[in-house]
Amino acid sequence: MSTVDGFRALDDKSLVDYIKATPSLFSILGASDNFQIKEVGDGNLNFVYIVVSPYGSLVIKQALPYIRCIGESWPMTKERAYFEATTLKQHGRLCPAHVPEVYHFDRAMSLIGMRYLEPPHIILRKGLIAGVEYPLLSEHMAEYMSKTLFYTSLLYTTTTEHKRGVAEFCGNVELCQLTEQVVFSDPYKVSEYNRWTSPHLDYDAESVREDNDLKLEIAQLKSMFCERAQALIHGDLHTGSVMVTQDSTQVIDPEFAFYGPMGFDIGAFLGNLILAFFAQDGHATQENDRKAYKKWILVTLRETWSLFYNKFIALWDENKDGPGEAYLPHIYNNPDVRQLVQTKYIQDLFHDSLGFGSAKMIRRIVGVAHVEDFESITDAGKRADCERKALNFAKMLLKNRRKFVSIDEVILAIHEIDS
């Protein structure tokens, strides 16, 4: 086991000693030697252990200096754990109801000790594949996104705080580069990492690589991703980064966090809901045609955006005399001008979200990392039909997003492609 700069990759065995030697973790377990460890990392990047004693439980997450699912051939800074822990703590302060508590962070070890999200918590994506409705999901996600994005933007922070945060998260450059590559670049060129349902989507994938208008749009979104420090975003807010029960919604895994465009988070979540929608026909059976569930997904899509909108504006109104330096109260001092700037701000954010959402959908169909929503459809022909609809919708939305003025229009367009 290598030790470089205080780093050791832990395993089930060495983790026991680590926990015993770490009061902030050991105390959560009731300081009991009687605890069980299970490695459960099913993600692409890290090792994750569940630790349970009769008196308590926790999760240990350790980043290794490469991407787990690929191996040491794709190096990736383990410093990502620092940015993940920092973001969990900061977003957790802003929205404790929907971010798991961090008990311990060890920078040298790239190791986070945090709340274990006990059963029946499952990854939202799995719930969506299983056809489970979550009545509070839209409310909770709107709450999480509005609070984390509003409070970390210049709508609430000072220029000094903002630049300090921007400078710090510039350090998470390797993760930003990974996003640039897999979201904004690879799907639009020939890349060894790209894959798709073949031969069914061969022509569709080629069309993406040869669509100049699409390339024009993706370039603008990439620039915004690289240049615009609008808020401390999660950076990877798809339905695999959310754990749910009927009552609880918890956002995890913000290791891609940095100061970027808000629409990248909102779009990731909405786009992945739309992917889940288009995957439903592939999961339909004689007993359950999934029609009612498809309706529920679209309701959730609409509610997530409209609740976000309302909550975000409410936070803005509440804090109009707060520390934020973007809209000074002495300038934006009458209801007319405040409404004018808020409407414009939200309209731009809506279009950004639709753009980034489309980009996230496209890359999940013709890029390196696919989603279980489609992957779990075993019949390749059926899978390709679902994927093609999602891809065509995303391409249309990416090119025409500025023409959409409401989420209802987006839902109408989904119906059109789905019918």
Added chain:
Amino acid sequence: MSTVDGFRALDDKSLVDYIKATPSLFSILGASDNFQIKEVGDGNLNFVYIVVSPYGSLVIKQALPYIRCIGESWPMTKERAYFEATTLKQHGRLCPAHVPEVYHFDRAMSLIGMRYLEPPHIILRKGLIAGVEYPLLSEHMAEYMSKTLFYTSLLYTTTTEHKRGVAEFCGNVELCQLTEQVVFSDPYKVSEYNRWTSPHLDYDAESVREDNDLKLEIAQLKSMFCERAQALIHGDLHTGSVMVTQDSTQVIDPEFAFYGPMGFDIGAFLGNLILAFFAQDGHATQENDRKAYKKWILVTLRETWSLFYNKFIALWDENKDGPGEAYLPHIYNNPDVRQLVQTKYIQDLFHDSLGFGSAKMIRRIVGVAHVEDFESITDAGKRADCERKALNFAKMLLKNRRKFVSIDEVILAIHEIDS
């Protein structure tokens, strides 16, 4: 004389010893004790000394921890000298013909030793007031802006380099805040610092403070200024930051430099040319009605933008297979798509430049810091007429900038207001 952390404010006397003890400066003077020092700082912020020996010359610039023209009551980090020196060196490497050489930088002392721009170099603004034509000005400024902006943007740099630069220049936050206040905020509210030609422009100043559409536009530009790290910009590129002769154009004083929107630099320069244009009627005499000179300013305005455009695109074409990560060659691999993205990029940059240019014009008429172009018009009524035309033009342009498709249309609009 206070010494804190190695800092001492120098004067004519102590500077002698400093120079003698600093080989990188003393050698420029031929290591001769026989040198003269003259304090010439006519700027708002710093102390500037010209040092001349029979064998050579140099300029010493020292930042003090407050704004010189206001005094210790307006503190301002002397670290700005670090960002100025860093930018002079970086921009100087990219465009040595138009950036004076830095001989020496002492961070503790906030002191820069640099090339003395010998007579007949004068501040461009003074030349414009005097009605002097500079035939190479547009060519030189286009060269300076295209090189410094292109090479420090993601069109040429990698994400890693870019984020490193962004993080470092986040440290220049106090200067950014000063710009936010005096350009994007104060003119749009009641502020003790604002002033204007009164009572002539009382109504005009009030109109700026009560124009909701203008406030909507200025908010968007402010957001871009605060959030968008497009390139390492000069940050204060008005006609007082340029020294000229008939053959030479030198850009000085980049202490406001940071990673911001390119249009802020281009707009500053174009906007100040337009201010110079509208000031000419105030300088007209029976001998010289300034009509020919006004034409020359508009030609220079047009040429600066079109030469910038051509040079910027030429740099992009030359470096299309270079290290820049914004437009990867394998995606933007055919002439059609490259032309498409370049046209869009330049169109957006044009509109940004018009927006920032307008903002810079407005603030010079109703904000804290005015320009000598107008201030030197002693007849207040005449001055107010000139200022009102410039203000009305700027307000119109700020609100309607996206409708302009070419610099010729801008010039037509100037003629309309001027007639």
